[in-house]
Amino acid sequence: MTATLLIRSEIYEISALKAVELLDEYEEDVVALRAALLKLAAKKEVELVDTCALRADAGITASAEGIAETIYPTEYEASEVPQILASITQEEAASEPVPGKDIALRFLQEVANDATPTAFETRNTGSTTETEVRTVEAQEGTWDVRWAPEMVQLAGESSWQDGALTMPIFTSSRLNSSFRVKDGAWTLTGMMAVGRVEGGIDVEKKRIFLLRVKRVR
Numbered sequence: 001m002t003a004t005l006l007i008r009s010e011i012y013e014i015s016a017l018k019a020v021e022l023l024d025e026y027e028e029d030v031v032a033l034r035a036a037l038l039k040l041a042a043k044k045e046v047e048l049v050d051t052c053a054l055r056a057d058a059g060i061t062a063s064a065e066g067i068a069e070t071i072y073p074t075e076y077e078a079s080e081v082p083q084i085l086a087s088i089t090q091e092e093a094a095s096e097p098v099p100g101k102d103i104a105l106r107f108l109q110e111v112a113n114d115a116t117p118t119a120f121e122t123r124n125t126g127s128t129t130e131t132e133v134r135t136v137e138a139q140e141g142t143w144d145v146r147w148a149p150e151m152v153q154l155a156g157e158s159s160w161q162d163g164a165l166t167m168p169i170f171t172s173s174r175l176n177s178s179f180r181v182k183d184g185a186w187t188l189t190g191m192m193a194v195g196r197v198e199g200g201i202d203v204e205k206k207r208i209f210l211l212r213v214k215r216v217r
Helices: 016-026 030-042 081-094 101-112
Strands: 004-015 047-057 061-077 116-135 142-160 165-174 177-182 186-195 201-215
Touching: 004 016, 004 030, 004 116, 004 142, 016 030, 016 186, 016 201, 030 047, 030 186, 030 201, 047 061, 047 116, 047 142, 061 165, 116 165, 142 186, 142 201, 165 186, 177 186, 177 201
Parallel strands: none
Antiparallel strands: 004 047, 004 201, 061 116, 116 142, 142 165, 142 177, 186 201
């Protein structure tokens, strides 16, 4: 009979120094490591940024996602209006003042500076996880696991031409790993850096990934 599994995962965000201290102390005892992380999270010293529970049969690829679509422009077309406005502005400058003329010209010039988006892309933000668990025939009570979690966040946006052109800034954390685990045991699967809102890597923060596979039937 095919085994039915409950797959649980947790991702914590923590300072790099504290992460190293915890790993030095609990590297061989992941249950104690998780207990320490939960205790720190309750004190707001660590953030539990994602957790997932997924029920699936052994031998299949199971996935779960909680996402929001972000649609953004990737190409722009420059406006041709500024050339027309330039001639209008020169003619108007030589004429007598007209009430409201300056306000109208400034408005038209601001509109003319806006480029028109011509191509778009969609990026999913949020969390996704894909897991495949297979039975180890030679070792009862163990599983071969392939786990690929991903977290993508919309961190902000960058702009050019006084804000006329904007592009979103995304940060992401990805893990793709295969390993063998004991049934019901929490496993430390990885630790990685965190992207910064302004770009680059935040060397002061890390994310710790934990996973547990437990047979429920």
